Amino acid sequence: MSKRPLILVTNDDGITAPGIRTLISVMKEIGDVVVVAPDSPQSAMGHAITINSTLHVEKVVIDNGSQIEYSCSGTPADCVKLAVREVLDRKPDLCVSGINHGSNSSINVIYSGTMSAALEAGIESIPAIGFSLLDYNWGANFEHCKSFVKTITSNVLEHGLPDGVVLNVNLPNVEKKDIKGIKVCRQARANWEEEFDKRTNPMGREYYWLTGKFVNMDNGEDTDEWALEHNYVSIVPVQFDLTAHHAIQQLNSWDFGA
Template identity: 60%
Template structure:
């Protein structure tokens, strides 16, 4: 039996990146799509509570059952499992993306792409978020396709350790071919924001979030290094946020326990 592959993303169901992902997945198994009906970038692991959700069938992908959802990427994966596929066969893998833009290092926290993958992992399904380090609307994904296929096939064949989703980033299209795949840790880097202050036509102040990405990491075992050196970066990500190593430290340090 062909594997069942659930596809979602955060750029919305009409993005070029999800079309790339669907086309590769069709070569590997049966595909079902539940994706946001519009852009949901930067949504982190948001879910829709206190508001209603819409879900409509969508007919843009030939031969693929697809739904568009008014919610976040995490909502989409929840609705796929607990409504669309309720009582039916569940997916063998959840894939998300391909995101238009980098989700390396700290961006994994803000990433809607990765929240869909992590939601899959929470449910015990192997899951992968794919991102291309090129924010253009018409980005060239062609050099990534072979790697998307290879990595997904490997995960389908061999599974993933429990509680893990993969954060896969591709370098932008360059003249030279991608050098290969690197297993990495999340780089130590962050955004330094600046708020661009403006006034609307009514004289009321508003802001745009802007800023610069600063990489503090000098290592060669992290995702920023891999992308800068034209490798595909693969970071296994966990949803247990416990800093286990800090427990004995705090136990020693504190006098209120």
């Protein structure tokens, strides 16, 4: 009988979020699960790590689950670092992050704590996947995500991933019967047109709320935004090597003097 894979589960919405509870339930069907996740929401933390204050990790029991769970005071990236260096007695076979409450498609991947946890695992040479559902509601229904999460995870465990690559998976917020399938895509060229809502508190001090509108400038039919708009699950392979390799030749043609 083959040994069950060891799966590290984390997220950025916090260890009690419905999305991670769903992800845990699916992973328990596939392997042995250890959870190390933030003790409070850490959305849009990007790849922040804690260096100027202490970190705390506490073993917890949630939902009377049989899996081992730890609540961490740090960021999603902290959770993965602590899991690999302190919590686990061996490197996990897989790290899954999510299921995030809200989109991490296109440019959102840059800001995402969910994907930063997956990328941190990738840096440690652990195959990793970030899962997100296009529903920001805390009470979102994740039931239709389960079969797709299981299928994608099983494929990663069977085939592995290219060196330096992790998967960014986004699921449309529609009923399962309306999902047309899974598409491997590129990241759409899009951004946020941001504004700050300026206000004044009762003490006369000004403060700001960040607001904005997501603008997709990409008309391609091979992007994650196109796939999600047309009710496909999108998979974008992403990398933590940020080198713009295509620009090296051009920069080498410049005159930098001596």
